Amino acid sequence: MVATAAVYPDGGLPSADSPDLVLVPAPPEERLECSRLHSVAFKGSLDIQTYIARKNHLSQQHLTRDGLTCWVLVERNKPPGQRTILSSCETYRKKGFLAYEGNVEDILTHGVGTVYSRPEFRGKGYAGRMMKELSQKLDTWQMENERRTRSVFSVLFSDIGKSFYTRYGWKPFPSFHISLPAITEEEYRQEIAGVNLPKPRTLLAEDVRTCMCNDNIIQQERELLRAASEKSSKAQVAIVPDFDHFLWHWAREEFYAERVLSNRDPPLVKGAGDDGARVHCVWSRNFGESLKDNTLYILHWVYDKQIVPSQTKATVKAMAAILRSAQLEAHRWNMAQVEFWSPTPLMLEAIGLLDPSAKVVDREDSSICSLKWNGAEQGLGNDVEWCLNEKYTWC
Ligand SMILES: CC(C)(COP(=O)(O)OP(=O)(O)OC[C@H]1O[C@@H](n2cnc3c(N)ncnc32)[C@H](O)[C@@H]1OP(=O)(O)O)[C@@H](O)C(=O)NCCC(=O)NCCS
Known part of the structure; x- marks a missing residue:
């Protein structure tokens, strides 16, 4: 079932900069709702049922089984099922290499995909708020067992030009x-x-x-x-x-x-x-x-x-x-x-x-390779080269 907009005291939705908003991993029922909602934008020639079935199938692959997270921007105090999904996206955990000054390390990184706000909520800053929150979440997300406990970089592939994601730290790279x-x-x-x-x-x-x-x-x-x-x-x-x-x-x-x-x-x-x-x-x-x-x-x-x-x-x-x-x-x-x-x-x-x-x-x-570099704060310099930037990295 698609949730309807919550009624706020002022008769509308919380504003995008409201402290009442939070970005959280979606439980299974909200994942399904996200897939239904964003299917209109991403299903291509598939019908909605087949698109959702493909999403489920893809979430069970080696790459995604433990590493895929569906994120939802929602009101902090409302439980799943009673809250409106204002914006959503997915992150894919991936293995990465980091080389600096002649040393190379195995690290973890994330790819971001399926960024979505439903049409009736667009232009209100929700996706922007989500990306801002996501950038902080990804800093430590799934890094508990890593040698480096803070993320060095993450990537996404923008289909909406170069400026939106740049605002939140994902800069365009050669594409x-x-x-x-x-x-x-x-x-x-x-x-x-x-x-x-x-x-x-x-x-x-x-x-x-x-x-x-x-x-x-x-x-x-x-x-x-x-x-x-x-x-x-x-x-x-x-x-x-x-x-x-x-x-x-x-x-x-x-x-x-x-x-x-x-x-x-x-x-x-x-x-x-x-x-x-x-x-x-x-x-x-x-x-x-x-x-x-x-x-x-x-x-x-x-x-x-x-x-x-x-x-x-x-x-x-x-x-x-x-x-x-x-x-x-x-x-x-x-x-x-x-x-x-x-x-x-x-x-x-x-x-x-x-x-x-x-x-x-x-x-x-479309498919503009975009990378957020957190290495400067970790003593890895201000600049980064994205190597092996081939289609396999897309998600
Ligand atoms: C892109 C999207 C997530 C933005 O959601 P939103 O909640 O309206 O985002 P915000 O209100 O935070 O920001 C809107 C900004 O995104 C820009 N934007 C939205 N769609 C865009 C597009 N197709 N091309 C370029 N810019 C776009 C708007 O111009 C606006 O910029 P402004 O702040 O300078 O006016 C939403 O339009 C959407 O779901 N679109 C369909 C799916 C999609 O294309 N996702 C992105 C895949 S990379």
């Missing part, structure tokens, strides 16, 4: 991507032959786990951050690209495929790779509101980032071939395009082989 159109089988054969590209192999979930998430690979990413922090005065942070992130994204696409595309086989191909060149990528399919929004996102790339110049050609060719197979996979799933975030110089070279006219897009309105 670039490249997008390539889907291609047919015929186009794929011609393109691969035309530029003489190697043929990548497809990766199933287990291949992604072994090729892209093994301890060595994760350790290498950690070491790269440490090395970067030796050369830079800025702290270097990243969300760990672990298997749990990929499982969560796949749970999303598999749920859609099962419920909406029930006449198809499940989407088993989860990426592509070239073992010889040691380049691998993992992807997931995002089914949007219309066909043109359907996008195959490359969640993460793994390749040798300390490659010697004589080997870069093989790496670039492998990347180009992998991108072509992603374009073909996109076509097979009725996706309009392939998109990947934060292209590196080698990826730009690969794009140069495939489509020199492809543009790097600087996102100004």
